[in-house]
Amino acid sequence: MSKQEIRSPLPGVFYRKPTPDSPSFKEDGDAVAKDDVIGLVEVMKSFHEVKAGVAGKAIRFVAENEDAIMAGDIIAEVE
Template sequence: MSKAEIRSPLPGTFYRKPAPDSPAFKQDGDAVAASDVIGLIEVMKSFHEIQAGVDGQAVTFLAEDGDAVMAGQVLAEVEQ
């Protein structure tokens, strides 16, 4: 099985859920479709949806909710 990386397109703060009291978009081990939103990047109070970009059987997050991330940083890996 190969793994695809989901990278941050922007520097900012990574959030795994749409709001503090909401469930995460995806959990470790969940299947994903290319169009699925897996998180948000906040840059100066503006939120940008991060889509998986690939179909896969299981996602593994490398960035935690609330982590500061850099552009190009791997947020998650997807088993294909």
């Protein structure tokens, strides 16, 4: 199987969970569907969902929770 990258559509702060006390949207190794939310990007205090955009049997995160990212940065890889 090939590897596909999920890139951030926006610059900002990347979050893997909906709130600080929640579990992560996805863990490394989880299967993902195209419309699954895998994280949030906070741009100037406004939050935007990041969808996988691709389907795959295992996701592996490259960006960590609360990382500052730029648009186009790789957030995760999907197998």
